[in-house]
């Protein structure tokens with residue numbers, strides 16, 4: 601019994617101490633709130649472009665490849681370099697979009713907090729099959 605409890609306790613410690621960043625669990629409800637900052641330029645409705653492309657189905661999509669949207673040369677080149685949007689590539693991009701894709705026309709400074717990025721990515725995941 602005591603040994604079991606100790607193991608449970610140790611696993612708890614391990615989970616609590618696991619690194620944040622790309623591996624933080626995203627909270628999609630909070631992500632929905634954060635998405636308000638994106639919603640000026642992005643919709644999650646399929647094919648609906650605003651200033652930016654629709655983010656419906658963005659996870660699993662090659663960067664710069666939404667049909668019918670005119671990307672900057674920078675974003676098109678980023679996609680051609682082999683970048684596919686997933687939790688990791690989005691995490692990198694959303695921290696500092698204009699540093700990661702130099703010349704992108706997305707004028708959003710980025711989310712500094714890893715948890716904010718994880719939350720908004722969890723929200724976007726709901727719209728990606």
Ligand code: HEC
Pocket residue numbers: 634635637638639640641642651652653655658661662663664665666670671672673674675676685690694703704705706707708720
């Ligand atoms: C001021 C308008 C604006 C805001 C705010 C904005 N974006 Fe963008 N976003 C754009 C534009 C414009 C592009 C196209 C970039 C290009 O072609 O260089 C883009 C591109 C993207 C892409 C690449 C899409 C693809 O099809 O490759 C992702 C992902 C993205 N935005 C996510 C977000 C998220 C998440 C937020 C909120 C945290 C956000 N954006 C906020 C305008 C914006």
